[in-house]
Amino acid sequence: MGSRASTLLREEEIEEIKKETGFSHSQITRLYSRFTSLDKGENGTLSREDFQRIPELAINPLGDRIINAFFPEGEDQVNFRGFMRTLAHFRPIEDNEKNKNSSASEPLNSRTNKLLFAFRLYDLDRDDKISRDELLQVLRMMVGVNISDEQLGSIADRTIQEADTNGDNSISFNEFIKVPPVDGEQDY
Amino acid sequence: MDDLWSVAGAVFQVWVFVVLFLIMLPAMFGLSLGVTGVYIQVLVKILEWATVRIQRGRMEQPSVPVPLPNGIIERAGGSMEEEIGELRNSFALSDAFYFYKKGLESIVDDQVTQRFSSEELASWNLLTRTNQNFRYISLRLTIIWVLGVFVRYCILFPLRITLAIIGLSWLVIGTTLVGFLPENSVKTWLSELVHLTCYRICARGLSATIRYYNKENKPQKGGICVANHTTPIDVVILANDGCYAMVGQIHGGLMGVIQRSMVRSCPHVWFERSEMKDRHAVTSRLRAHVAAKTKLPILIFPEGTCINNTSVMMFKKGSFEIGGTIYPVAIKYDPRFGDAFWNSGKYNMVSYLLRMMTSWAIVVNVWYLPPMTLQDGEDAAHFASRVKSAIAHQGGLLDLDWDGGLKRGKVKDSFKEEQQKMYSSIIVGQNGISSCSQSTKVE
Numbered sequence: 103m104g105s106r107a108s109t110l111l112r113e114e115e116i117e118e119i120k121k122e123t124g125f126s127h128s129q130i131t132r133l134y135s136r137f138t139s140l141d142k143g144e145n146g147t148l149s150r151e152d153f154q155r156i157p158e159l160a161i162n163p164l165g166d167r168i169i170n171a172f173f174p175e176g177e178d179q180v181n182f183r184g185f186m187r188t189l190a191h192f193r194p195i196e197d198n199e200k201n202k203n204s205s206a207s208e209p210l211n212s213r214t215n216k217l218l219f220a221f222r223l224y225d226l227d228r229d230d231k232i233s234r235d236e237l238l239q240v241l242r243m244m245v246g247v248n249i250s251d252e253q254l255g256s257i258a259d260r261t262i263q264e265a266d267t268n269g270d271n272s273i274s275f276n277e278f279i280k281v282p283p284v285d286g287e288q289d290y
Numbered sequence: 291m292d293d294l295w296s297v298a299g300a301v302f303q304v305w306v307f308v309v310l311f312l313i314m315l316p317a318m319f320g321l322s323l324g325v326t327g328v329y330i331q332v333l334v335k336i337l338e339w340a341t342v343r344i345q346r347g348r349m350e351q352p353s354v355p356v357p358l359p360n361g362i363i364e365r366a367g368g369s370m371e372e373e374i375g376e377l378r379n380s381f382a383l384s385d386a387f388y389f390y391k392k393g394l395e396s397i398v399d400d401q402v403t404q405r406f407s408s409e410e411l412a413s414w415n416l417l418t419r420t421n422q423n424f425r426y427i428s429l430r431l432t433i434i435w436v437l438g439v440f441v442r443y444c445i446l447f448p449l450r451i452t453l454a455i456i457g458l459s460w461l462v463i464g465t466t467l468v469g470f471l472p473e474n475s476v477k478t479w480l481s482e483l484v485h486l487t488c489y490r491i492c493a494r495g496l497s498a499t500i501r502y503y504n505k506e507n508k509p510q511k512g513g514i515c516v517a518n519h520t521t522p523i524d525v526v527i528l529a530n531d532g533c534y535a536m537v538g539q540i541h542g543g544l545m546g547v548i549q550r551s552m553v554r555s556c557p558h559v560w561f562e563r564s565e566m567k568d569r570h571a572v573t574s575r576l577r578a579h580v581a582a583k584t585k586l587p588i589l590i591f592p593e594g595t596c597i598n599n600t601s602v603m604m605f606k607k608g609s610f611e612i613g614g615t616i617y618p619v620a621i622k623y624d625p626r627f628g629d630a631f632w633n634s635g636k637y638n639m640v641s642y643l644l645r646m647m648t649s650w651a652i653v654v655n656v657w658y659l660p661p662m663t664l665q666d667g668e669d670a671a672h673f674a675s676r677v678k679s680a681i682a683h684q685g686g687l688l689d690l691d692w693d694g695g696l697k698r699g700k701v702k703d704s705f706k707e708e709q710q711k712m713y714s715s716i717i718v719g720q721n722g723i724s725s726c727s728q729s730t731k732v733e
Contacts, residue, residue, distance in 0.1 A: 156402070
């Protein structure tokens with residue numbers, strides 16, 4: 103009778119997700135609809151294949167990295183809470199939040215947390231540094247076979263040189279956020 | 291006990307009378323008693339009232355979710371060049387943000403997967419199946435809904451089933467009988483009559499209201515008719531107004547019986563399953579059909595699969611390599627009266643037809659577009675996409691380049707390689723690209 107979506111998500115769960123992520127009630131039910139439509143196995147969790155089925159994501163050069171961001175360490179399935187938690191990083195900052203003086207922990211979608219999320223997409227081994235190899239990996243994903251190893255290597259070297267201020271030949275989070283900003287904000 | 295029997299007998303007689311004289315005979319002569327027209331008008335009034343009522347209810351109860359038929363998110367549109375910056379000849383760490391943003395946007399809402407499920411309506415049309423977020427709004431709305439269920443299941447549904455059975459059996463019997471005649475103009479005329487009558491009866495069996503526009507562009511003999519594909523019922527819709535030679539695979543069972551009898555009276559093109567795999571065999575057979583200018587126009591759906599009628603997806607170029615004149619046709623269903631899309635992964639044919647017969651009605655607009663031919667120096671793929679744009683534009687549908695085959699299969703790697711190539715040329719400039727391998731041909 104009707105869509106399964108709104109009947110399977112209980113009100114308490116919606117309230118919890120609302121508190122944790124800051125999404126509104128209707129946004130959560132919409133995203134739950136989306137989650138269930140992606141969940142072809144109908145078992146309440148998404149696997150990597152479920153994400154790969156989205157054609158626009160499958161042709162994205164960094165698609166695999168983005169998908170990985172949804173899965174916690176070593177796991178192959180993500181449930182709705184995990185899905186929402188990751189998406190929460192990209193919720194636009196509402197005006198009424200900017201003025202809050204929160205002594206509580208920073209909301210998931212603050213600018214710093216957004217940048218930390220992006221940083222972690224480069225920094226695979228989570229050692230809080232983007233090494234030359236990690237940078238090369240991401241570069242290689244973005245350019246495919248169109249640039250030679252030598253040229254790519256020199257691009258990576260130049261980037262590290264420009265950003266590295268403490269001379270350890272890698273980019274730390276503080277150095278990362280000091281890089282001149284381009285349009286990095288996501289808008290919903 | 292006797293009373294009960296006599297009542298049942300009387301009901302049955304009324305039934306037969308209604309079916310025979312009020313529906314079948316007018317259908318045979320292409321006339322209409324106007325009952326369906328009145329029904330549709332009443333429905334429209336009711337649905338409009340329901341929409342207003344629901345909107346009022348939504349304002350009173352703010353927790354009721356609002357449907358968003360155009361997608362969940364507002365995308366900050368912009369091509370790769372605009373967002374990363376034209377020909378910068380250098381890499382920046384923030385370039386990756388463009389790909390992250392696009393990737394996340396597509397996770398939340400993408401243009402392709404939504405085409406393979408039913409369109410979401412802007413307002414509830416009093417059918418349970420389109421009810422995304424059921425909320426009690428008002429007593430009157432619920433009463434109308436209950437009445438609707440009763441009317442649809444107990445009155446309309448039996449009527450429609452009867453008509454469908456009569457229509458199909460008449461098709462089989464009629465075409466078999468006509469098949470005994472020798473090949474002459476009488477046979478052709480009779481075969482057309484039989485086909486038209488049956489399709490009209492079937493259309494009545496779905497309470498279909500069809501409006502044809504630009505009839506002067508109707509497909510002629512020796513031509514190829516292409517249309518966007520939403521449901522197997524498309525065939526019934528188009529064949530109500532003219533005779534076509536169908537193209538398709540021979541099935542077993544009931545479908546097979548119908549197909550085999552149809553081909554006795556007029557030359558449809560049915561393929562065995564093995565023949566379908568051989569593209570050359572298919573193309574040459576269709577070419578032979580078209581070359582004999584006296585044969586009926588072929589009906590082809592180049593998308594290859596059913597799409598949900600909000601967009602037109604890639605047209606397979608095979609149909610456009612046959613030669614001959616292409617007559618494009620745009621078909622648009624009105625979603626308020628029933629969801630015509632066949633989600634073949636979710637419903638099989640029988641349950642799909644049952645759903646169709648328990649909807650309010652099928653209201654359809656058909657536009658015949660001016661004929662198009664392959665221009666000098668144009669290749670089939672480009673011609674296909676030209677025809678596709680014309681159909682999408684006329685029908686008010688979104689023109690997408692994605693392949694309908696993505697419903698079941700994976701996307702080709704060459705698209706990702708195209709993205710990578712585009713990005714590379716931004717960061718090193720066109721001259722700086724030293725490919726490690728030849729780039730593959732992009733479809």
